[in-house]
Amino acid sequence: MKLLVTHVVRAGWRIRYRLAAVALVVAAGFGIYAGVYSAIDLLFDRRNQEFEEGHVADLEVRFAPEDSQRIPDLGSLPGIAESESRLVFPGQMMLADQPPLLTLMVTIDPVNGGHINRLKILEGEGISRDKPDHVVIDRNMAAFHHLKPGDSIELVMADESYHLKVCGIGLSPEFLLAPANPRVFIPSKGSLGVVYGLPQLIQERVGLPMVNSLLIRLKPGESVEKWTDEILSKLEGQLLLDQVIPSTEQFGSRFLELSLNAFRVCLPALVIVFDLTAFLVTFFLLFQWIVQERREIGNLMAFGYDRGVIGLAYLIPVAILGIIGSVVGLAVALAASCLFSTNYADSIGFPHPELALIPHHILVGVGGVGVILLAAVSWPLIWLLRLTPLEAVRESMGQGADRLGILKQILAWLPGRIWLRYAMRNLARRKSISAMTILSVAAGLGVTISFFINLTSNAGTAVNMIRNDPWSAILELFAPVPIEDAHEFEAVDGVEKAVPFTKLSARIAGPLSKANIAIGGIPPESGIRQPEILAGRGLQAGDQDALVLERNLAEKCGVQIGQKVTIDSFGKKKEATVVGFLSGALPGEAYVPLSWAQDIQESGDLCSGFFLIFKGDPEQTRKSLFEKGNIAQITLKTEIVAKILETTGEKIGIIRLGAIFSVVITLLFIFCSVSFTILQRKQEYVMLRVLGMSDGSIVSTIIAEVLFLGLIAVLLAIPVGYQTAHFLNSRVSEAWFNVTLVAEIGDFLKTLIPGLLLMPIAALGAIRQILREPLDRSLRERQCG
Incomplete structure (x- = not known):
């Protein structure tokens, strides 16, 4: 037996470079599978870690600003673990030589609040009551706009100017990513400023402890869908509700899930080809090796060596190959995991996950290495063991x-x-x-x-x-204005046309389920939005109650074209007829006629913004528009x-x-x-x-x-x-x-x-x-x- 093993090892050493090539191929297949799948899981784990450590809200309810003393107590609902209110107030941070940055002021009571969506201080220190003009800024805002503790910033809210000092840089599970525009599902680092300050900062100017956001955490095991209706029924009539955001529909979480799942779809094809290649390479090499060894194998069989023993001996190099491939594959997996996770995180401004490999993927990868090598060696060995000694010695190599x-x-x-x-x-x-x-x-x-x-x-x-789309920019307002104000914007040099729109959050009830929906109300005859219609049609002139709905949401709710559905905008219900399904990057995206949206909001002829068509220089036109006031953000196409x-x-x-x-x-x-x-x-x-x-x-x-x-x-x-x-x-x-x-x-x-x-x-x-x-x-x- 020793002589047989020695012969096999020497035979393998003669083709060591080709064996090394096979080991590298196997290692690459194993490494890519284990590394990239581990990276995807680690990115999700980092999101879940931030959610858990930050006590992310299971549900957030936005409403019109209200005195904090008048917020209903949700403690009577058995599924509620805790809740707290806060103010999320939009404003603008003044930037040198740049348009104002849309910024959210989020108030935190350092004593009684801040337990939900907890702010993690990465640099500097947190806010304190003895320094009311000190604020903490979001990490993306700090990195993109080159801000650091000790810097001063100017924030304008409701025509009031606030001169503030940055005391720290923080990370909140609520703002892992920042969208470029609420209507565009694109992560953009530094596109949304987030500032955390004391409630007194606003209260001193307003005179009342105002809040407009209610954060809610449920008890373990409780369903958000189950308690959403219960919570809304308790709040309706007491608050002017505006938006409901479950943690699963929070921008950072939703984008991460959709984007990474798209990679999950693509990756198996790459792994299959790599594994198939590894199998073919190994098969070719082993077949060649067996052919080259035929005379020696025939002599060994003629000397009385058992066929099974000979086959097992030739498995020794294959086993060594598997061990080497697995070890090298671990290094490849670590490199792939690091490259994938850091590149992806940097591209969307997401926190870097820890560098690690998931044991489950390692075990599957090692098992795959064994299966590939065993499958590749099986046919040559079976063919070998069926030869007689005379056939092995005499058969021509050609x-x-x-x-x-x-x-x-x-x-x-x-x-x-x-x-x-x-x-x-x-x-x-x-x-x-x-x-x-x-x-x-x-x-x-x-x-x-x-x-x-x-x-x-x-x-x-x-x-x-x-x-x-024909529009050049999206103009969003802090407060709604009459649609007749379009003429004022059209009078600005560089603006050719202003088309009003309004947006609202609501819930749609379908045969299968209910879901949140982001509705845009536009003049149906304007053609200002032209989404890709997958079935049915888009909005047309003369439409009164038409609804164009994002396809995935329609499938989730079981909605069909031509069907009437009920839209519930926080107690205000109205029917609409589904006329088409659209393809949208924004989950739950939908469009209705402007008049329909105004009716359900009971907003008269008010709109929340304008699609603008420019005829002049975009940057100069935007600068002129900002001089009019009440403008939250202008995003150029x-x-x-x-x-x-x-x-x-x-x-x-x-x-x-x-x-x-x-x-x-x-x-x-x-x-x-x-x-x-x-x-x-x-x-x-x-x-x-x-x-x-x-x-x-x-x-x-x-x-x-x-x-x-x-x-x-x-x-x-x-x-x-x-x-x-x-x-x-x-x-x-x-x-x-x-x-x-x-x-x-x-x-x-x-x-x-x-x-x-x-x-x-x-x-x-x-x-x-x-x-x-x-x-x-x-x-x-x-x-x-």
Whole structure:
């Protein structure tokens, strides 16, 4: 037995470089799976950690400002653990050489409040009653606007100017991300200022302890859906309700869930291709190894060694390969987890998660390594154990070549130098191996292409959602104004048209469930918003009660086109007819005629903002508009598009990670498969050298083979990548907004050019081994011909 094991180990050592390549392929497949899936789980864990440590509110109820003494006590409801009220007041922070920054002042009582949505101080100190003009600012605001403890800021709220001093920088579970605009579902670092201060700061100016936000935490095990209606029924009639926000619909949590789930959809395709590649590489290598060892194996069987013992002995290198692949895979997994999580967190301004690997994913990855290696070695071993000693010793090594058939005549008429014709002949003689190599390389490159196309498609679709609309900017007001005020804005130099809109939060009741809905009321004849309609139609002139609803919400509630539904805006109920389903990035997005929205709000002819169409310089026009007052925020369409592209650009780092792995694995696969196919013809190359063919011609022949294989693989990778991207887009569309396939030439070239240019490198090992083979020894041992 010792002699058998020694022989097997020595045989494995002779092909150690190819074994190392297989270990790297297996490690990459394991590492990408365990690393990226761990990163996704760690990002969710960081969100959950911030929610738990910060005692995030299970439910927030927003309402019109009210005296804190008149807020109803919810302690009588058995499902309520605790509640506290606060003031969330909008204002503007004055910035040098920039438009004012929309800022929220969140009041915290350092003694009796701050237990829910707890503020974590990252730098400096918290607020205290002996320093009423000191405030804590949000970390994104501090980082983006270069603020630090000790700096002074000017905040304007309700035409009152507050000169404040920054005493600390904090992180709240409520503002892990900040949206660029409440109507646009895009994370934008520093786009929303959040300032935490004492209630007395506002009370001294107003004269009353005013609040407009009620934070509620439920007892463990209680359902938010169950208690939402109970809470609202207790508050309706006593408060002028405006919005209800469960923690699951909080911007940071919702965006993180949708975005990362989209990666969960795409990642399995990458893992499957990597694992399939690892299987094929291992199979090719082991098959080659068994073929090379046939005579020795036949002699061992003739000497009386049991077939099972021989098979187990040849499993030893495979087991070592699995151990090495798993160990290296752990390092790859840590690198992948770090790169993915930090790139993703930086792209959306999310806190970095801790660097770790999830044990479950490690176990699955290690199990996958074992399954791949065992599956790859099974067929060669079964084939080996069925041979008789005589068959193993006598069978020709050259029987694996395919018959050329009609290709023989075609190759005979092929013009060009002999090394080129010989390269084509070699590929034709090993058609099955050549085809398998081409398909596997095309699959690896195609998946990487599909990720770039998917990224381009997501960005392009998101941009087109906005770019197709005729408006130039969204103007949001602190307080509603009559729609006739549109003429005042149109009088501003640079403004061509102002189209009013109003927005409200409500609940929709469908056959299956109830859900929150974000409604935008617009003039149906204006065409100012043109969302992608997936079914039915959009708003049209003459519509009175039409409702266009976001598709995923409609499916959740069981709503059908043509069906009448009841919209409940905090006690004010009104029916609407569903006329179409739209694709929207904003969860729960819906549109109704402006008059319908005004009726349910009982707001008369008031509106909450305007869509503006510019005819002049956007920046100068915006500056002129801010001089009118009562303007909370003006968001330019160009800014939204830039934010989409910026976020997409930062995520390209994640895609590059997949591209690097794909190209490396492709090179490793080419290395192993080329070594297999070329070294199988080693005797023929040696004979050509004996007959006088120069080393340069031998090298040219091998390089020509590799480049021809690579060229066909590249051409095949184009439709593979395109169709895979179509599949990925359809899966993302099911989970989020409808993604239109947008493919640019750069999506293909980023992968195909490096892959094709680097492929000849994979053949260097086989070339070196052939050129170093001593001709005299080959002739003595008859290892040529």
